[in-house]
Amino acid sequence: MKKRGILKEEDPGAPGKYGKFVVLTTELNHTAAIIGRIHAPGKGLSQLALPYHHSISIWLKLTSDDVKEQIYKLAKKGLTSSQIGVILRDSHGVAQVRFVTGNKILRILKSKGLAPDLPEELYHLMKKPAAVRKHLERNRKDKDAKFHLILL
Numbered sequence: 042m043k044k045r046g047i048l049k050e051e052d053p054g055a056p057g058k059y060g061k062f063v064v065l066t067t068e069l070n071h072t073a074a075i076i077g078r079i080h081a082p083g084k085g086l087s088q089l090a091l092p093y094h095h096s097i098s099i100w101l102k103l104t105s106d107d108v109k110e111q112i113y114k115l116a117k118k119g120l121t122s123s124q125i126g127v128i129l130r131d132s133h134g135v136a137q138v139r140f141v142t143g144n145k146i147l148r149i150l151k152s153k154g155l156a157p158d159l160p161e162e163l164y165h166l167m168k169k170p171a172a173v174r175k176h177l178e179r180n181r182k183d184k185d186a187k188f189h190l191i192l193l
Contacts, residue, residue: 122146
């Protein structure tokens, strides 16, 4: 937590001093403390840490064309754009495809004609109720799943 205080100028040699200032009062700034709480609605410290300057990393050996070829190869295997991004990040060291190629993965796929017919988000929204219905066929007494199927 940050501490804020009112400072008063004093002699530099007196005990309890900070240089030539002494702290008269201290109040805690509770809005500055963002710590994850178990029994409170406070948020944690995890945040997205994208770099401010969008430049290619020095250690990355792949060129823009190499990354595009990898994207085409993975798309032909039937992977979605988010799965392609995860594989490129974890296996090939490409942090952000957009920084290397100048375009997002889906735009690269659209330019080659490999983009899916349905958007990925809509596909997953349609897939979830089907999985719940399949679960309800096996577990007819699952009232909780039946209720949440209505919400979907």
